[in-house]
Amino acid sequence: MNIKQLQSFLVLCDERHYGRAANRLFITQPTLSQQIKQLETSLKTILFRRKGRNIELTKAGAILQQHAEKIMLALKNAENDLLPYLHQQRDRILLGVSGSHLALPVFGQFTRLHPEISLNVKELSTEQTVKHIVANTLEIGIVYQTVIPAQLSATVLFEDEIIAAVPVNHPLAQETRLSLEQLNDQPLIVLNETLLLRNVINSELNKRKVIPNIICELDNHYSCLEYAQAQIGIALITRSVCRSSAPKNVRLMSLSVPAFFHSVMLVHNNELLLDEPMLCLLSQIKHFYSHDAQPTA
Incomplete structure (x- = not known):
């Protein structure tokens, strides 16, 4: 029958x-x-x-x-x-990010518009995200600027500032702005050495002959901020981490390098399936970061 x-x-x-x-x-x-x-x-x-x-x-x-x-x-x-769900060709989008905070601004809006699509966010290093996109195990990535293979497309979203989260009980918290030289021998909390931004920080410290007293190396930006909020030491983080909510018990201070910024990029494979949900997500990411005013010190 x-x-x-x-x-x-x-x-x-x-x-x-x-x-x-x-x-x-x-x-x-x-x-x-x-x-x-x-x-x-x-x-x-x-x-x-x-x-x-x-x-x-x-x-x-x-x-x-x-x-x-x-x-x-x-x-x-x-x-x-x-x-x-007519003509729907996917039920999820695989997104790699160099910090979960980079996907947070668009996550809720996208899932409201496309409740049938799971937005699967994986927090990885910039290098890992790029490798996964090349291997087609991730579809798009929000990463810090690096060398991009020819088969990938990259768009600069914004310039993220590297700042110091200084515990309120630390003497340097009274300053209006810090130089990297003032961090010499100060207790620092930083990202681990597998992450791209740690290399950027190391390079600037070395240029100014600053000898860092690294007391803690962590795997993500949020953890670094949490340790600073616990008054353990000065955390070097990105200002974008603090976009969604103001941290407590720390002062966020710019570093006079004279400028300490690193670009954030949207990357994807040139052969990416650009169906309606994917176009919607890409558009939301670009629109948010093009209109978002970065907080100042």
Whole structure:
């Protein structure tokens, strides 16, 4: 028994005449007769009996009619429920970020617009994210500026400032602005050496012959900020970490390098499937960061 047979069966129930039913179904009468015969064979029962020039349902046929109508209604309801997902080619988007805070501004809005799409965010180093996009195990990434392979497309979103989160009980918290030289031998909390921004920080410290007293190396920006808020030491973080909420028990201070910024980029494979949900997400990311005013010290 299959859907096509049930459709033919219900039309024949309605017409009670093979010729008229075949015309409605746009098939020949022998083809319709064969479909009904196959249905009766599969059910091992007789569904119709002859009555003059017309036909009538047997008791078994009447029972099947009730069930067939319910089946066809259920199928129609299923089709209607699936209409919002017409032509949908994905059920998730894989996004790699060099800090979960970089995806936070667009996450809620995107999931409201596309509740059927799971936005799967993986927090990885810039290098790891780029490698995953090249390998097609991630689709897009928000990363700090680095060398991008030729098969990837990159768009600069904004310039992220590297700042110091200074515990309020630290003497340097009274300053209006810090130089890197003032951090010499100060207790510093920094990202671990596998992360791109740590190399940027190390490079600037080395240029100014600053000897850092690194007391803690952590895997993400939030953890560095939390340690500073606990009055453990001075954390070197990005200002974008503090975009969503103001941190407590620390002063956020710019570093006179004279400028200590690093670009944040949106990257994806040139062969990326640009369906409607993906275009929506890319547009939201670009729109947010192009209109977002970065906080100042």
